[in-house]
Amino acid sequence: MIHDLELLQVGKTYPDGTVAVSGFDLKVEKGEFVAFLGPSGCGKSTTLRMIAGFEDITQGEILIKGRNVSRTPPEKRPTSMIFQNYALFPHMTVRQNIGFGLDIKKMPKADKDSKVDRILDMFDLTAFAERKADKLSGGQRQRIALARGLVVEPEILLLDEPLGALDANLRRIIQNELKLLQRELGITFVFVTHAQSEALGLSDRVVVMSNGIVEQISPPKELYRRPATRFVADFIGSNTIIEGRPVGLAEAGSYAHLETPLGLIKGRGPAGAGLAVIPAEAFRITPSGAAHEIRFAGTVTARQLVGSVGHLRVRLSDDREISVETHSGTPEAQALTPGSTVTLGVDPEAITLIPA
Structure with a gap:
């Protein structure tokens, strides 16, 4: 069976000997929503960056749709990444920001405009299309970042704590929109967060990490009810041990x-x-x-x-x-x-x- 994403003993060791990630194995099915959960410094964002190609791996292999992309540059991988700070261009309009990835792909202008118009409508951003991105609210900027990531039609959407900068109420609203969007589009999502509620509420499976290793991979209910290690029992929920x-x-x-x-x-x-x-x-x-x-x-x-x-x-x-x-x-x-x-x-x- 070919999976959308496979990590085979993936690891990252820095030149000074620091091990950021060790022996990471994972198989992700098409349309699955997988969350990487753990405390700061556990290796979850490093793993996401290795999948995207922004960080080199030092061991193992990364496969997307059965194709080894371990040494493939980011722009040639069928992934799109959304960062916590959105990484929008403040001097560009909303339309220009969303179309930037299509410009990189050298898509003909008529085709690009059609795609951008369609996704502006999907995210209810048409009225703001000609405004500069830095003049909009946090929730609107988050939608722009999602639109820019999805307009290039990636096989896998990678999200690195994309809701961390939002206040609690807006965060809940975007969480709901995110899950509905993922179900509607059927795209594989890999989502990094340190918030248990996000991981347990949004994902089909949760990968719990600590100190660069995978502690447990389970559906949210099983993870909560049946922790496999002491770290997971301490980290998830409120347990007596x-x-x-x-x-x-x-x-x-x-x-x-x-x-x-x-x-x-x-x-x-x-x-x-x-x-x-x-x-x-x-x-x-x-x-x-x-x-x-x-x-x-x-x-x-x-x-x-x-x-x-x-x-x-x-x-x-x-x-x-x-x-x-x-x-x-x-x-x-x-x-x-x-x-x-x-x-x-x-x-x-x-x-x-x-x-x-």
Whole structure:
């Protein structure tokens, strides 16, 4: 099967020996939306620049539509890249900015004008076509950057934190437009972000990176519910991580067990795993609890109600404090105040066991 994009053991090591990216493997299908997620300096933008051809690779291969482009210059790759600062030309009009890539391709003027007119209309920019780009709002400049990237009809659109400069409300609006646009056009998107909400909300799959290596590649729901490494468990969501000693072997289709300072915990994961990961929203405040639940006793140290969500801090019997999220409208949540004793129940199905 030919994929839109393949990275085969791609790596980048700088002359001073610094390893920016190591052993990156990825296969992206046509029309897929893939997000690279991780903290600053993890290698996600470097990887995107290697795909675009703006950064040389020092190991591995990059294939687009089955063709090795590892040594192909950027202008000859079927990609288009959008940067966080938009990289628009302030002295050019909106029309000139959008048509710039077609000028580079030496497209006949009539064909270029037709394409630019069509994409101006698609992005609702026709009324601003003759204005200078630097005179427009952040949201309008973002649309210009997207239009300029798409007008050249790339096989793959590469986006390097393109929403980072927008305020929160405008960011949400553009996020929605971006996902609808990607579905409508069917173009493969590779998107770099450090914002979890963007990666989990927009993408079909998320690549989590740290220190130049890939920690996990999963659909958003699986990534959130089943972290594969401690880094992912710490980085994604709000999880309680409990260390313990593996007890026995997990049978096919059953739970693995972990002996911890808080008692026996069982969950989904490999035999021999030494950490239990419990999402904040998996805890249930209960006076008794179902028979199959794992139960913890604790004391509420803080409570904050934000809309329909109640955020609790609870100190457990071993003095660790954990985060608990519950519906703020439940009688149990309403009755809790700092100092209240509480019993927390967790379904073992919501617990993931991972290697220590």
